[in-house]
Amino acid sequence: MIGWNGLFLRVSLSRLKAVAEKYGGQIAREFLGGRGFAIKLLWDELKPGVDPLSSGNKLIFVAGPLTGFGLPSSGKLVVAAKSPLTGSYGDGNIGTLAAVEMRKAGYDAVIFEGRSKKPVVALIRDKQMEFLDAGDLWGLNSFETESFLRREYGRTAGILCIGPAGENLVKFANIVCQEGRAGGRPGIGAVMGSKNLKAVIIMGSGDLPAAYPKELKDLGSEGYREIMTKPPYGFWKRQGTMMTVEWSQENSVLPTRNFSEGVFEKAEAIGGFPMEEAKISQRGCPNCNMICGNVVKDSYGRESELDYENVAMLGSNIGLGNLRRVAVLNRVADELGLDTISLGNVLGFAMEASEKGLIEEDYSWGKLKATRALIEDVAYRRGLGNMLAEGVRLAAKTIGGESSRWAMHVKGLEVTGYDCHAAPAMALAFATSSIGAHHKDAWVISWEVQFGRESYAEEKVDKVIDFQRIRGGVFEALTVCRLPWIELGFELEWYTKFLRLATGLEMTWKDLNVISDRIYALIRAFWIREFGREWSRGMDLPPARWFEEPLTEGPLRGARLDRRKYDAMLDGYYAKRGWDERGIPKKQTLRNLGLEDVINRLGRHVELSD
Ligand code: PTT
Ligand code: SF4
Numbered sequence: 344m345i346g347w348n349g350l351f352l353r354v355s356l357s358r359l360k361a362v363a364e365k366y367g368g369q370i371a372r373e374f375l376g377g378r379g380f381a382i383k384l385l386w387d388e389l390k391p392g393v394d395p396l397s398s399g400n401k402l403i404f405v406a407g408p409l410t411g412f413g414l415p416s417s418g419k420l421v422v423a424a425k426s427p428l429t430g431s432y433g434d435g436n437i438g439t440l441a442a443v444e445m446r447k448a449g450y451d452a453v454i455f456e457g458r459s460k461k462p463v464v465a466l467i468r469d470k471q472m473e474f475l476d477a478g479d480l481w482g483l484n485s486f487e488t489e490s491f492l493r494r495e496y497g498r499t500a501g502i503l504c505i506g507p508a509g510e511n512l513v514k515f516a517n518i519v520c521q522e523g524r525a526g527g528r529p530g531i532g533a534v535m536g537s538k539n540l541k542a543v544i545i546m547g548s549g550d551l552p553a554a555y556p557k558e559l560k561d562l563g564s565e566g567y568r569e570i571m572t573k574p575p576y577g578f579w580k581r582q583g584t585m586m587t588v589e590w591s592q593e594n595s596v597l598p599t600r601n602f603s604e605g606v607f608e609k610a611e612a613i614g615g616f617p618m619e620e621a622k623i624s625q626r627g628c629p630n631c632n633m634i635c636g637n638v639v640k641d642s643y644g645r646e647s648e649l650d651y652e653n654v655a656m657l658g659s660n661i662g663l664g665n666l667r668r669v670a671v672l673n674r675v676a677d678e679l680g681l682d683t684i685s686l687g688n689v690l691g692f693a694m695e696a697s698e699k700g701l702i703e704e705d706y707s708w709g710k711l712k713a714t715r716a717l718i719e720d721v722a723y724r725r726g727l728g729n730m731l732a733e734g735v736r737l738a739a740k741t742i743g744g745e746s747s748r749w750a751m752h753v754k755g756l757e758v759t760g761y762d763c764h765a766a767p768a769m770a771l772a773f774a775t776s777s778i779g780a781h782h783k784d785a786w787v788i789s790w791e792v793q794f795g796r797e798s799y800a801e802e803k804v805d806k807v808i809d810f811q812r813i814r815g816g817v818f819e820a821l822t823v824c825r826l827p828w829i830e831l832g833f834e835l836e837w838y839t840k841f842l843r844l845a846t847g848l849e850m851t852w853k854d855l856n857v858i859s860d861r862i863y864a865l866i867r868a869f870w871i872r873e874f875g876r877e878w879s880r881g882m883d884l885p886p887a888r889w890f891e892e893p894l895t896e897g898p899l900r901g902a903r904l905d906r907r908k909y910d911a912m913l914d915g916y917y918a919k920r921g922w923d924e925r926g927i928p929k930k931q932t933l934r935n936l937g938l939e940d941v942i943n944r945l946g947r948h949v950e951l952s953d
Contacts, residue, residue: 344368345554346408346846347376352450354465354472356538357398357457361472363450372848373937375855376407378434378777378819379862380452381423385432386865386941391872391948395427395530396512396537398458404445404503404543405453407822408846411446411551414563415570415833416824418442418629422503426529427537428514428685428734429755429779431870436783436819437518437526438628441501447547459539464492467545477541481510484678485519488542496544504542505532506680508722512536513732515685515757516722519677523626523636523648528682529756529778554847562844566837567632573831576633580625582615583635584651584826589614591655594792595899596762596769598660600708601691602751602888605762606897609664613654617666633827641670642711649673655760656687661694662708675715679722688757689721689731690714692738692750701742702727748887753780754870761788763885764894765796765902768803770885771912775807777815777866780885784815786829796899799908804915816859817852861936863920864928868938868945871927875948880926883913923952 349371354361374383381403393399403423410417420442426433445453448469455465462477480488485506492502501520508516509532516532519525553559570576578586588610591597595605611617618637626648627634636648647670657676658669676683690706697706704727706713720728730738735757739750751758756779763770772785782788785807794802813835818825821842827833835852843849871878885904893903917924921932929952933941945951 344371345552346848347371348446348449348451348552350450352453352467352472354453354455355457356455356459356463356540359459359463359474363470371408373858373861375817375820375858376410376451377405377421377822378423378815379858380405381421381434382432382862382865382869384452384454385423385425386869389425393425395425395430395534398538400425400534400537402455402531402534402538402540403452404441405822406442406446406451407820409821409823409841411443412553412559412563412845413630414559414823414841415566416628416631416633416827418631419822419824420445421819421822422518422527422531424531424534425873426531426756426778427512427533428530431754431873432866433527433529433531433756433778434819435517435526435528435531436822437503437520438524438631438824439501439503439520440499440629441503441520441543441545442822443629444501444545444547446551447549448545449547449549453543455538455540458537462539462541464542464544465540467543469547469549480541482507485680486522486678489520489522492542492544496546499546501545502542505535506678506722508680509533509536510541511722511724511732513681513722513724514734515682516680517682519680521626522646523638523677524628525677525680525682528684528781532680553845555844559841559844562840566833566841569837570633570827570831570833573833575831579633579635579830581619583637585615585618585637585649585654587651588654589616590789591761595894595897596766596788598655598758598760598762600662601660601688601695601749602758602762602886603695603749603892604894604896605764605899607659607664610659612664613658613666613669618649621666621670628824631824633831635826639666639670641674642667643671645674647671647674648677652760653683656684657690660687660691660760661714663711663714664709668711671711672715672718675718679718681718681722684759685734685757686718686721688735688751689738690717692735692746693717693727693731695749696742696746701744701746748891751780751886751888753885754882756780758886763889764904765899766791767799767904767909767912768807770889770904770909771804771916772807772810774883774885774913775811775916777863783819785810786814796902799905799912801915804912804919807916808919811863812856812859816862817855820858820862857936860920861938864933864936864938865941867922867926867928868933868941872945872948878925878927878949880913880924883926927951929953
């Protein structure tokens with residue numbers, strides 16, 4: 344096995360011990376890395392029904408076979424665990440030096456098990472492992488924690504940490520690094536907090552093994568040059584994902600006031616162009632020459648790194664039309680270690696509940712001071728904040744009434760920044776994504792706008808699956824950034840070439856798609872195992888609001904999803920995936936994907952179709 348290190352580091356936080364563990368080439372060939380390894384480990388090792396915030400859950404940091412080589416946008420890491428927000432498989436993809444350092448330290452993954460009695464920092468320095476007392480760090484925000492550790496370990500150490508939200512087990516707490524990279528939307532930061540693990544520092548000094556090192560290096564350099572020749576490169580460097588604000592507004596998909604509308608009257612004030620005026624610098628992930636983190640000064644003069652999702656969810660979705668104020672909320676979310684997307688959802692939900700008189704507290708749309716205070720209440724679990732800290736699904740259960748109709752989530756994970764009243768394919772993508780409502784697996788909205796919004800044609804189902812294979816499967820398993828491909832048109836063939844030179848394996852995209860389908864089927868099996876007889880195809884539905892309440896503003900006024908046509912689309916989706924009418928993989932499908940062992944184990948929880 345070359346390209347992979349062939350080693351996992353298994354860390355017991357209960358015993359404060361770590362062992363390096365070899366793994367075989369078969370898992371590498373069948374699951375590649377990243378999300379593939381994460382689901383394989385969680386499926387094999389977690390007890391079904393384990394409480395995600397108990398010591399029985401495992402927190403996995405895992406890279407892919409391209410991570411750490413000098414290849415375009417390859418400094419990313421998958422962070423995964425059973426999610427406390429959804430109750431099933433959860434992960435995120437974070438740009439971090441820790442990805443590169445972990446691979447140079449000789450590991451492809453670090454698996455944290457158990458729970459430390461006291462707060463600790465795990466320090467991995469090549470093959471040495473230490474546990475540092477984190478008593479003084481507990482309670483600090485993520486920026487303070489990182490800067491404290493950097494003073495000791497320097498600029499090049501890989502550092503991942505949690506803020507107070509992770510410590511307080513907020514169900515959508517994430518992991519933060521480099522003052523603005525953040526990942527693990529489905530509460531992976533809360534899992535880290537439940538283990539009393541405040542931060543992880545990784546420093547590696549080894550060389551990564553490659554099948555053809557010189558050729559790989561040369562092709563990497565060529566790839567970097569190629570990226571710079573792509574026509575959208577210049578504009579991308581100026582705006583990054585922020586260009587999407589104007590696009591979403593033009594196409595009536597900008598989430599507005601808790602996804603009740605797709606256009607926002609103050610969109611112009613929070614878009615890519617005002618961002619350019621406010622921009623003071625740019626940051627990004629390691630090994631990337633198209634860095635896209637736009638740093639602006641917020642209303643208080645503090646730095647805040649903006650991406651589209653942050654602005655859509657903490658701007659239009661809560662009725663806030665001032666970029667520097669949005670930047671205030673984004674900065675606070677980063678410091679506290681809260682996922683901005685779920686946060687924007689629970690805030691929008693609370694504002695709507697307040698407007699409708701379902702809660703006593705007065706939270707009007709778009710008020711900076713009150714919203715900021717509410718965000719802190721969420722992180723510290725005070726008052727209404729404590730209820731919102733459970734995520735929008737549970738908050739709606741608590742409030743009751745009709746509120747679950749406009750609690751914007753799928754399977755418990757809050758919807759990301761695209762309104763789908765008039766976007767059936769994107770709604771299907773959210774509904775069938777492997778972790779709940781995230782666009783990462785299949786961002787089909789831009790394609791759908793060109794194809795035609797009204798249609799529920801088979802091509803849409805094909806496109807969702809196609810994207811899930813490429814993005815949710817291959818990019819997440821390789822753990823490289825998908826933005827060079829999707830935003831600049833950096834061709835997919837580069838990745839099969841990189842993989843061959845790194846690992847010696849000749850794989851076509853057809854081969855990679857099979858790996859992808861295996862990963863997707865295993866993640867689905869994990870969901871079914873966790874929910875057992877409670878599982879139903881109703882879990883693959885987008886939020887009720889998109890079916891029931893038409894848009895009242897903008898060019899698509901009157902639009903809403905059609906339930907009957909959506910159901911037909913979902914049937915088509917299941918059939919193409921080889922899943923039955925409940926959305927459960929059939930025995931033959933599992934066999935075809937080399938997942939025979941899953942048949943028996945899953946069969947104990949639900950009846951499987953042939
Ligand atoms: C990702 C999700 C996104 S998706 C954004 S903005 W985006 C939000 N960013 C947050 C943030 O910032 N602070 C915070 N406290 N919470 C945040 N939550 C939200 O998290 C991110 C980039 C982006 S910016 C995107 S689309 C792409 N995502 C990729 C992916 O998922 N896979 C992949 N192979 N490549 C990707 N490239 C791009 O990476 P999650 P990052 Mg992210 C301030 O974490 O859980 O996956 O959710 O990690 O390093 O910040 O890079 O318009
Ligand atoms: Fe990170 Fe952006 Fe570069 Fe992707 S394009 S690797 S998200 S800086």
